[in-house]
Amino acid sequence: MLEMKRREFLTAAALTAALAAAGCSTTDKKSERAAEAKKALEGATWFKTVCRYCGVGCGVLAGVKEGKLVGVKGDPENPVNKGLLCVKAFYLHKYLYGQDRLTTPLIRKGDKLEPATWDEALDLVANTFKKIIAESGPDALAFYGSGQTVAEESYLANKLYKGCIGTNNVEGNPRTCMASAVAGYIQTFGKDEPLGTYDDLDKADTYFVIGANMAECHPILFTRMTDRMAANPNVKLIVADPRRHRMHDVAHMSMPFKPGTDSALLNAIANAIIAENLVDAAFVSKHCSFSDGTNAISYEDFKKFIEPMTPEWAEKITGIPASQIREVARIYGDKSKGIVSMWTMGINQRTNGTALNTQIHNLHLLSGQICRPGSTPFSLTGQPSACGSVREVGALSHMLPAHRMVANQAHREQVAKVWGVDPKNMKPANGLPMMKMFDATVTGAVKGMLVMCTNPGHSLPNVNKYREGMKKTFLVVTEIYPNRTTELADVVLPAATWIEKEGIYGNAERRTQHLAKGVEPPGQARADVWILLELAKRMGYGPLFEKYKTNKDIWEEYRSLSLGTGMDLAPWDRLVKERGVRWPATKDDMQGSIRFAYPTDPYVKQEEGIKFYGKPDGRAVIYARKYQGANEEVSAEYPVWFSTGRVLEHWHTITMTGRVPELRRAQSDFYCELNRDDAAKLGVKTGDKIKITSKRGSIVVPARVGGRGEPQPGMAMCLMHDDAVERLVNIVTNDAVDPISAQPEYKIAAVKIEKV
Amino acid sequence: MIVAGLVIDVVPECAQAAILALQERPGVAQVEGPVTPGRLVAVIEAGDNRTLDELVQEMLATKGVVSVNPAYIHFDA
Numbered sequence: 078m079l080e081m082k083r084r085e086f087l088t089a090a091a092l093t094a095a096l097a098a099a100g101c102s103t104t105d106k107k108s109e110r111a112a113e114a115k116k117a118l119e120g121a122t123w124f125k126t127v128c129r130y131c132g133v134g135c136g137v138l139a140g141v142k143e144g145k146l147v148g149v150k151g152d153p154e155n156p157v158n159k160g161l162l163c164v165k166a167f168y169l170h171k172y173l174y175g176q177d178r179l180t181t182p183l184i185r186k187g188d189k190l191e192p193a194t195w196d197e198a199l200d201l202v203a204n205t206f207k208k209i210i211a212e213s214g215p216d217a218l219a220f221y222g223s224g225q226t227v228a229e230e231s232y233l234a235n236k237l238y239k240g241c242i243g244t245n246n247v248e249g250n251p252r253t254c255m256a257s258a259v260a261g262y263i264q265t266f267g268k269d270e271p272l273g274t275y276d277d278l279d280k281a282d283t284y285f286v287i288g289a290n291m292a293e294c295h296p297i298l299f300t301r302m303t304d305r306m307a308a309n310p311n312v313k314l315i316v317a318d319p320r321r322h323r324m325h326d327v328a329h330m331s332m333p334f335k336p337g338t339d340s341a342l343l344n345a346i347a348n349a350i351i352a353e354n355l356v357d358a359a360f361v362s363k364h365c366s367f368s369d370g371t372n373a374i375s376y377e378d379f380k381k382f383i384e385p386m387t388p389e390w391a392e393k394i395t396g397i398p399a400s401q402i403r404e405v406a407r408i409y410g411d412k413s414k415g416i417v418s419m420w421t422m423g424i425n426q427r428t429n430g431t432a433l434n435t436q437i438h439n440l441h442l443l444s445g446q447i448c449r450p451g452s453t454p455f456s457l458t459g460q461p462s463a464c465g466s467v468r469e470v471g472a473l474s475h476m477l478p479a480h481r482m483v484a485n486q487a488h489r490e491q492v493a494k495v496w497g498v499d500p501k502n503m504k505p506a507n508g509l510p511m512m513k514m515f516d517a518t519v520t521g522a523v524k525g526m527l528v529m530c531t532n533p534g535h536s537l538p539n540v541n542k543y544r545e546g547m548k549k550t551f552l553v554v555t556e557i558y559p560n561r562t563t564e565l566a567d568v569v570l571p572a573a574t575w576i577e578k579e580g581i582y583g584n585a586e587r588r589t590q591h592l593a594k595g596v597e598p599p600g601q602a603r604a605d606v607w608i609l610l611e612l613a614k615r616m617g618y619g620p621l622f623e624k625y626k627t628n629k630d631i632w633e634e635y636r637s638l639s640l641g642t643g644m645d646l647a648p649w650d651r652l653v654k655e656r657g658v659r660w661p662a663t664k665d666d667m668q669g670s671i672r673f674a675y676p677t678d679p680y681v682k683q684e685e686g687i688k689f690y691g692k693p694d695g696r697a698v699i700y701a702r703k704y705q706g707a708n709e710e711v712s713a714e715y716p717v718w719f720s721t722g723r724v725l726e727h728w729h730t731i732t733m734t735g736r737v738p739e740l741r742r743a744q745s746d747f748y749c750e751l752n753r754d755d756a757a758k759l760g761v762k763t764g765d766k767i768k769i770t771s772k773r774g775s776i777v778v779p780a781r782v783g784g785r786g787e788p789q790p791g792m793a794m795c796l797m798h799d800d801a802v803e804r805l806v807n808i809v810t811n812d813a814v815d816p817i818s819a820q821p822e823y824k825i826a827a828v829k830i831e832k833v
Numbered sequence: 834m835i836v837a838g839l840v841i842d843v844v845p846e847c848a849q850a851a852i853l854a855l856q857e858r859p860g861v862a863q864v865e866g867p868v869t870p871g872r873l874v875a876v877i878e879a880g881d882n883r884t885l886d887e888l889v890q891e892m893l894a895t896k897g898v899v900s901v902n903p904a905y906i907h908f909d910a
Contacts, residue, residue: 084836084878087907088862091838091876094905099840101868140907148907161840161902164889170908171882292900300900303842307871327844327899726886737882785893 098160132458134584175736179571180600203615219246223531224463227580245508256818258456261434267691273453280451282414288423292323337707343436345391355410357445415451458585465583474508510819518546534562539812573598590657715827747799748781847897
């Protein structure tokens with residue numbers, strides 16, 4: 078009877094929360110049920126935190142009772158998600174309490190990782206790192222972090238390596254997902270990170286989404302868009318992608334361009350904007366300059382450059398009708414309506430990713446569809462704090478905190494002063510970017526590496542090559558579960574995870590948010606901040622780290638480096654109270670909004686109106702970019718375009734969602750999608766095994782024909798999740814990188830496919 | 834037992850058909866709406882994550898359903 082009553086209460090609580098998140102006020106009767114529901118949850122303490130998975134940054138309320146997570150609610154007060162979550166939230170509970178959770182340090186002895194004490198493990202790491210420095214120099218060490226660490230962790234690692242050890246070999250997995258977006262923003266605007274915010278999604282009249290599958294990868298933002306479209310039938314969605322996916326179910330226009338030809342498509346839209354006199358001449362004249370990538374050029378030069386790249390020219394390359402390209406140009410050119418362009422891995426994970434990013438910015442600059450509500454280019458983010466913990470903290474091999482650069486002497490001196498280190502110990506040359514860093518494990522140039530909160534033994538392209546390098550290196554991994562990287566490690570350190578530690582995340586719209594700690598980590602697992610402080614102490618840098626007693630201490634020091642830079646972060650106490658604060662927040666009550674425009678950007682004066690102050694002349698740059706295809710073209714030997722992707726339910730290399738036993742079903746959950754005509758020619762149906770071979774290696778995986786997505790003829794898409802070592806999709810993917818962003822081209826490879 | 838409150842977005846003209854289809858599914862305790870154009874709410878109960886996952890997969894495969902988003906999850910009801 079009591080159990081029945083409890084379930085009724087919980088059902089009422091669930092309904093009430095859903096109604097509130099749906100934007101529906103509850104009836105009196107439902108309010109009564111809500112009150113009853115509240116009683117059912119008496120005894121649970123609710124902690125304000127942020128979702129652990131993607132880059133959207135949804136607010137979460139985590140219910141804790143008797144030291145365990147018992148419930149999760151979308152935070153109705155958080156403006157990012159307004160009470161909604163995606164289905165991955167169903168697995169937040171089980172991922173904390175998996176049977177194989179790492180709860181004690183492990184040290185490799187022969188073929189086995191054996192339990193050790195923290196003292197044994199940390200002393201081994203510190204002494205080995207010191208020995209490597211003494212014998213081979215500081216550049217023989219490296220750090221590989223993550224967009225899933227909290228900002229304080231990346232900040233400490235950056236200080237330890239760049240300020241104390243004296244190497245800039247600090248990288249993070251955002252290099253795999255958004256480095257091209259960073260380079261694109263810096264090239265065009267002189268400063269990293271989006272100009273707009275999620276608020277623009279609620280004001281746009283058109284969404285132009287290219288190289289992104291938001292239905293699977295950014296579900297709450299997708300819901301925000303479909304919600305607006307349902308309420309406003311004139312709001313349109315254009316999806317440009319070589320593969321049909323769930324976004325197409327609600328799209329008003331589909332542009333399935335041939336893989337690798339988006340460069341031609343974007344230039345042709347720019348061509349049509351100019352040819353049809355849709356350029357906002359006043360905006361361009363006042364706020365833009367032009368470049369061929371090396372030298373400044375004039376608007377006339379740019380027109381001449383783009384003139385041959387007509388929609389008809391692009392139609393031959395992309396397969397997209399010229400009329401459709403012109404239609405899109407006219408949408409950009411209609412200043413009575415707003416347009417938000419969004420993209421992610423399909424654009425960024427490319428050897429011309431930086432150029433593609435700038436080509437998207439071009440469309441907004443030429444048409445003047447920028448720096449106003451509902452009109453902006455907006456790069457979506459893959460991880461929960463790729464922006465907050467890596468881009469902003471400067472935890473990449475060329476960066477320092479608050480978007481500073483290691484190559485800039487003044488920047489090094491500013492940071493050294495705050496860190497309390499000798500600026501002469503900070504190297505002026507960039508460290509090794511990610512693929513070169515892992516290549517250095519293969520050559521032996523890097524001899525010791527600390528990997529934190531990421532899984533390169535699964536996620537690097539051409540992965541088998543680099544797995545061999547990691548085996549040769551003294552590899553230290555902080556993790557919560559065994560994975561494809563811990564199996565290569567010499568020392569594994571058990572880490573605390575979401576809700577077991579506090580910290581700060583920063584999402585894609587420059588929103589900085591505090592994550593509360595609600596439960597203790599299991600066994601001997603510790604927060605990465607503690608691990609880094611202990612390592613620093615044991616390496617002899619203790620006095621430089623003694624001042625950090627709490628995460629707040631670390632945050633406030635880091636924040637001091639952000640003030641006055643245009644990336645002004647909010648104070649800790651404010652973040653604890655509020656549902657995130659977007660930067661720049663130069664005043665106590667300020668929420669950052671549209672950048673580079675008065676009055677929303679405090680760095681722009683009223684008389685300036687718009688000023689791209691990241692550039693010395695205050696002008697954003699429109700780039701003339703030549704058409705460039707993929708690094709690897711299909712051929713007689715490798716006739717199929719190959720790409721990778723994700724599904725809604727799983728997260729990256731499944732170190733978290735893979736811990737839900739019921740979700741680890743038959744391996745056919747992790748499949749390779751084929752076009753139905755191609756499948757018919759191969760005689761393959763769903764569930765049949767296929768062998769995929771590139772120049773780098775082969776995998777055998779189940780095929781999927783139909784379902785949530787379908788590639789165009791001549792193309793295949795394989796999920797990235799499967800962690801079976803013989804089926805890692807990255808055995809096949811291409812490790813060629815963009816020459817500017819150093820981001821690899823995961824999204825396009827040439828393969829052959831055979832029925833097994 | 835997992836109890837969850839969901840917000841389900843549907844193509845508006847498919848809303849009634851989606852409600853009927855969802856009501857027939859075992860594990861769906863309650864469906865209400867449309868509460869706003871194209872938006873339903875539902876409560877589901879599942880014995881384990883596998884059942885829950887299959888239920889969500891079925892929901893996503895229901896004609897007219899655009900997205901399924903939980904607003905509340907109780908893990909051990």
